[in-house]
Amino acid sequence: MLNTRLEDTDVLIIGSGGAGLRAAIEARRYGVKVTVVDKVVLGMNNSTRYSGGGIKAALPGILSTAYTTQYECPREHFRQAMIHGEYLNDEALVEIMTFEGPARVLELKSLGVDTFDAMYLKVHYPHGSGLMGPLVNTARKMGCTLRPGMVITRILVEGGRVVGAAGVDIYRGRCAAFRSGAVVIATGGAAETFLRNDTTVNTTGDGYTLALDAGASLRDMEIVQFEPYVQAEPGLPMLDRHEAEAEFHGVLRNALGEDFLVKYLPAVKAGQVPFEEQFGMALTDIRERVARAMVTEVAAGRGDQGAVLFDLRHVPAGKWESDFASQYARKVLLRGFDVQKRPVHVLPGAICTLGGIAIDGDCRTDVPGLFAAGEATGGVHGAARLGGDGLLDPIVFGARAGRSAALASNVAPSVSKELVEEARAEVASVLAEGPANLEILGKLRDQVKRTMWEQVGILRTGEAIAAAIPVLDELAERVRATKVRSLRQFKSRLETLNLARVGRVIAGAAQRRMESRGAHFRTDFPQRDDERWMVNQFVRQDGRKLAYTESPIRLRTTELLKQSKFGIEVK
Ligand SMILES: Cc1cc2nc3c(=O)[nH]c(=O)nc-3n(C[C@H](O)[C@H](O)[C@H](O)COP(=O)(O)OP(=O)(O)OC[C@H]3O[C@@H](n4cnc5c(N)ncnc54)[C@H](O)[C@@H]3O)c2cc1C
Structure with a gap:
């Protein structure tokens, strides 16, 4: 018989990436009881850990390394983030990130994070582990309860307020429920929804379905960011090649041997010079344009084995030898493949979801007692993310969510037996003796990811998305009908269902936005259309249906509207 263990905590944090751990540390500073749960090992298998570690804030003359300082002042950072996000971002959130960011970055040192040069350039690989390890240690030392192997399956809501969360404890083989006055969703994004991605398999968008089921809304879900230089070499892992950004001067070539990027991006300088010098912008700031160029070449029949070639032979x-990350890359990521002799195949892969749970500046969602931070949220990056903001976001808003949750936890939540039993029964209802069905689930997962990649990926059309929607709905139904034998298998089933559901949410939003903006590109509507589409899209779960709404964007800083990142005057 499957039973449930009920635990009490003041603040429950779901997810132990940068956002979750930063939230835990902040909440604990208020003296409340904090529990951090993660569906896998704490801090070990998430985007923060596998990130490139680039974190940027305005710290001129204060902290200066290639990886940290870019902006002269917060206002400049704010301006660039808004222009880059093509105004889908929430100005208030961007203001918080850019003006609070410098202090939050400096503070990392006091949380045990190594000096930045050592952290990013030499000691740690993957680079983000230099951030994760110290944050886990600090949270532990401060007395946060850390619970790995805990998959949260639903937020418990009673009387219109959050009273805790429920899930399965896969390490101990039982159901779990937490009674808590405040819950923070810090579950990261959903890049795993796409066949090609360079994140961990855990980015299955669980936080999006948790929020929808609890009654919260998501925003701008059509916006997904793709990393261009992701390995596509048979037998090698799908990880991004950092040499694109570093001083390697790598060249992308099509099957004809052409250095094709110059056709798509006006080059400032010719030849094998660093990307930034050649195109006047950092790769990380125009990655959506590079990704589009790559898939366009392949679609036009100029690809090689369905990919393009990254040439590092020169x-x-x-x-x-002098580059720490490259030594690692050559030994581990390339597994003996010699890039000095042969170009390596690359093709974009999803890296981040930029839409997500709608929050205000204090990380409050629409549901009292429910907070969210990090990649699980939307509104910070708008239609495209600047390099370095992906890590700044979780540390700034993680801290804010932790504070807000601590302050909101001064309630005595009561969780009814019926609610706990309902959550348990939901899990029990999909457990059955018989075949494990893992192969079936694997195939369904693959079909969801393939559908999203091929029909809702980098180059989108209304027709392809319309065809994908019923497929995703049907795949979700087939997952719902699939039984499993154990709680570990239950996790795979839940993740597959979440991928299908989140894929459906993304597809619906992408179908509605009939224009191109930032990372969202419709080949049937290739222009940005400010007349019609200066709106944010929100979505809620309405029974089995998704209810999309639009909200007009009213910029406070209207002078920004006159500018565009590619120098095009906006009419
Ligand atoms: C390869 C890669 C490189 C990147 N490089 C950079 C970079 O250099 N600079 C930059 O600014 N940004 C970068 N980014 C983006 C940035 O790293 C992420 O957006 C950011 O780290 C997300 O942090 P997070 O805490 O919100 O989520 P994550 O770090 O992904 O953590 C989410 C956690 O939630 C847990 N979880 C999920 N669902 C559940 C559930 N149901 N129950 C319990 N736990 C759950 C997961 O297991 C995970 O541990 C990169 C991303 C990737 C993938």
Whole structure:
């Protein structure tokens, strides 16, 4: 018989990436009881850990390394983030991130994070582990309860307020419920929804379905960011090649050997110079344009084995030896493949979802007692994310969510037996003796990811999305009808269902936005249309249906509207 263990905590944090741990540390500073749960090992298998570690804020003359300082002042950072996000971002959230960011970055040192040069350039690989390890240790030392192997399946809501969350404890083989006055969703994004991605398999958008089922709304879900230089070499892992950004001067070529990027991006300088010098912008700031160029070449029949080629043959041998990350890349990521002799195949993969749970500046969602932070949320990056803001966001808003949750936890939540039993019964109803059905689930997962990649991926059309929607709905139904034998298998089933549901949410939003903006590109509507589409899209769960609404964007800083990141005057 499957039973449930009920635990009490003041603040429950779901997810132990940068956002979750930063929230935990902040909440604990208020003296309340904090529990952090993660469906896998704490801090080990998330986007923060596998990130490139680039974190940017305005710290001129205060902290200066290639990886941290870019902006002269917060106002400049704010301006660039808004222009880059093509105004889908919430100005208030961007203001908080850019003006609070410098202090939050500096503060990392006091939380045990190594000096930035050591952290990013030498000691740690993956680079984000230099952030994750110390945050886990600090949270533990401060007395947060850390619970790995805990998959949260639903937010408990009674009387219109959050009273806790329920899930399965896969390490102990039982159901779990938490009674808490405040819950923070810090579950990261949903890049795993796409066949090609360079995140961990855990980015299944669980936080989006948790929020929808609890009655909260999501925003701008059509916006998904794709990383261009992701390995597509048979037998090699789908990880991004950092040499694109570093001083390797790598060149992207099509099957004809052409350096094709110059056709898509006006080059400032010719030849093998760093990306930024050649195109006048950092790769991380125009990655959606590079990704589009790559898939356009392949679609036009100029690809090689369905990908393009990243040529690093000209890199002098000494360069490889002096670069810590490259040594690792050559030994581990390339598994003996010699990039000095042969170009490596690359093709974009999803890296981040930029839409997500709608929050205000204090990380409050629409549901009292429910907070959210990090990649699980929407509104910070708008239609495209600047390099370095992906990590700044979780540490700034993680801290805010932790504070808000601590302050909101001064209630005595009561969780009815019926609610706990309902959550348990939901899990029990899909457990059955018989075949494990893992193969079936694997195939369904693959079909969802393939549908999203091929029909709702980088180059979108209304027709392809319309065809994908019923497929995603049907795949979700087939997952719902699939029984499993154990709680570990239950996790796979839940994740597959979430991928289908989140894919459906993304597809619906992408179908409605009949224009191109930032990372959202419709080949049937290739222009940005400010007359019609200066709106944010919100979505809620309405029974089995999704209810989409629009909200007009009213910019406070209207002078920004006159500017565009590619120098195009906006009419
Ligand atoms: C390869 C890669 C490189 C990147 N490089 C950079 C970079 O250099 N600079 C930059 O600014 N940004 C970068 N980004 C983006 C940035 O790293 C992420 O957006 C950010 O780290 C997200 O942090 P997070 O805490 O919100 O989520 P995550 O770090 O993904 O953490 C989410 C956690 O929630 C847990 N979880 C999920 N669902 C559940 C559930 N149901 N129950 C319990 N736990 C759950 C997961 O297991 C995970 O541990 C990169 C992303 C990737 C994938």
